[in-house]
Amino acid sequence: MVRKAYTYKRLHPKITGKCTVVSRVGSIQNNYYVDLDEGTCTCKNGFPAIHTIEKGDIPNPYCTHKLKAIYSLYVRERDHKTKDELYYAFLKALSTRYNIYEVCSAFHKELRRGSVKNAWYWAQILITMRGMSGLIRYMVNITYEETRNHTLGEALLKCFEHPKEITIKDCFKFVSWFCDSKKKWDLGHWRYHHFFFHEMYAGYFRLIKKYGNDVAKSDDIIPLDTTFLPNLRKAFKEENHSDIQYYLKGLQKMKHAKFGGLQGLRKEILNALELIKNEGPCLKNMEQVNKIFEMIKHKGEFYQLCYHDINMLCDLLEGEDVSYGNSECPPLGDMPRISANSIKVIPLYAHDNHTWEGKYRLKKYAGQLVPQVPQTDIDYRWNGAYLGVAFRYLSMEQLKRVGQWYEVSFIVKKDGKPYPANFFEYLYKLLY
């Protein structure tokens, strides 16, 4: 097969001409010559394409000098419409330097950390890769992984119902709102007190013991078992939190072909939860609970049910306070644009078991995943897996903030005894 050579294409008709870009590192100054018509720069990364054995010619990520040249065209442009187009072209060029999964990971971590400035940086890159509706969809999927802000959940859903009408201002609004929302570990809710927290985890660990470590990884693991649904209901009646977690997570990971696919299975679980909603413990505000159920059902009809929606509903029925975390959109600041001088690299905390770099580091620096060891080459404090979530809960308990890895003890005591005996070991195994 003859592979076609890569042909450079300008990202906008106005991206044209030749210029010199001056680069200073310390006292050393270098001049590079950029040709925007040919897509070349005289630096060692300046070719428009690179040749690979597997794929032939592939586009080369833009070097900083080409980016600076494009950015200067954007800065100098006076016509508003063209200026916006050139900014988008600059973002497009910038996005060639990133891997989409790493961008998603960085965006997710910044929403979790609540940094509007950083989240908006990655949001803009993600928009060039997946569009504005793709950005909103990402937030729709993870709302209940991070928050209990039902007002935000409802507003996001409403916006996503008309994907073609989404504007850049909507995107910025939702990124800011998401960042501002209280996160699960910030809520200070009764259910996260040590005992309850560990009860839940104990149920999950029983599931792993029975079905293996893969249970932690994805769906479609556990063979069909029709006793899970009735047992979940029984566990609710008995307020057995360990069992609730066992059967709920078991259902979520069950092989779903018999239910008409994953969505079919999730709808079954949703129906089961709705049937028992009046029997759940500590329900203070049924009107609100009904509203949230309606919202999630509606989501299932016009879009899809997410893994975290089901978990959230279950937490609600276990007695989580529905009013917690609800908050309106904060006053919006300026919508900052990225400049050629503010280009970011993927932060260390975005490299977790979801990225190649993270997997490599985890293998090489596994010793840094041990409690009370300084994390210098990995950073798992903002990780989404159980270990990261557990760290943040424990950190909030012990320090009233998300601190450093080495500051937090994983040994939790109940009646003076460590409970469960080796909590950390369980969590550690989940990752391997």
Ligand SMILES: [Zn+2]
């Ligand atoms: Zn260059």
